[in-house]
Amino acid sequence: MPSSSTLLSSRLTRLMTAVILVVSISVVEGFYHLLSENRLAQENAASAQSLSTLRTKIESQANSAIYLVQGLVAFFRAYPDINIDQVEPILKNVYQDGKNVRSLAVAPDLIIRMVYPRVGNESILGLDFRDLTLQWPYVKKAIDLKDTVLDGPVNLVQGGKGLINRVPIFRENGQLWGMVSVVLDIESLLKAADIDQYTSLFNLHLYNPSKPGGGDIFGSANDIAANASEAIRLPLYLHNEGWILEGVPIDNHIMPWWMLALRAVGWLMSLLLALMYFILMREHRRNRILANFDELTGLPNRRAFYRQVEFLLRRLIPSKSALSKTQAAHAVMPKSEAYFGVVYLDLNGFKAINDTYGHEAGDEVLVTIAQRLSTLSSRHERFFRLGGDEFVGVLRFDGTMSDEAMTLACERIGAAVKAPIDLTSGTQVALSTAMGYTLIQVSDDIDQLLSRADQQMYQHKQQAVSDGHL
Structure with a gap:
């Protein structure tokens, strides 16, 4: 069965797979965030430019009416004593040439004496601006500034709402x-x-902040409130009055299909990358297991046995290069080292079970024997399947090794193997094992260890034949 290091490798593989997935997705999301921020910045700039264009158009339309009346203002300044009734044709021409003009009113001494068109505006004739509480502050502002003032929105006396450009006229003497x-x-x-x-393109709100109640000219604050933090605000300067134009881009956060597709492809590539890593590492781990473990029994195989003994030889035996042949032959291993021995096992009677009950029954016997040996395995004992019905054990000792300790270990192993085996077919079989063991020596290599154990096992098997136990 796989060792603890193999299980640790499996956990590390899963951990690294998760790390690769998280890092890959983080890179994708970071790149997507940068693209989104860049696109949003571009759209905000385009939105601001678009809203600025609208502002310019509104200012242009509001200013155009002033240019029309400049001539009218100059006329009254030149002829302040003209009969007001003679002014109507002039007002008519200005009205017809003007864009967006609803009406024109002339107020000598701040009392409205002439209005064009008269129809629908009769109610304002004779009104004194000083009596209009809401309009008077803007009239006075225009007089004080001696300049045009745009008042609005205004609830008109004649009904409805409008914007009023108020232009003061002064005589040559300044009155x-x-x-x-x-x-x-x-x-x-x-x-x-x-x-x-x-x-x-926008939720729009155009208003005069100096007006009571907000002075909404177009839209309302409610159109902006839901996304007030995203609103673009531009000031409008119209004849000594300041308006505010607000706009919230509509669908500004909807990503184009190609960005969403790019994000989806990034996620998919991240998943594929993590999956490929997991599959490759799993196959690598599986190949390592297949290379070091017997497929049928789950025990470590011959290759694993050689690696284990080579490791122990390097760890437990003094370097041979430091010893002469004579020294190596007579060297005594220090008692502080951990010693080990090798036990070679060959099942007696296994061929007869194969021949009598079939290879499936034989495989079942091998698996059962392997399971019993596995239960004997500990930190100091480990068993391997070399092939066929041959097994080998590596036994380590703390302190001085001895033949007595090896003999006791072999008795435990033999007892485990001899116990009857109940096959799935209902048949019960029993078999014994021939064993040979050897203890490590200073001059040993792995082949010498295995050869001595194999020779002792062969002698044990021959003895069993001679005694009629096989």
């Missing part, structure tokens, strides 16, 4: 003349900025 307001349609402005092309 405030009034204000021109351009109401922009939010939906039209965002559509002109092609926002619909981006809604399939």
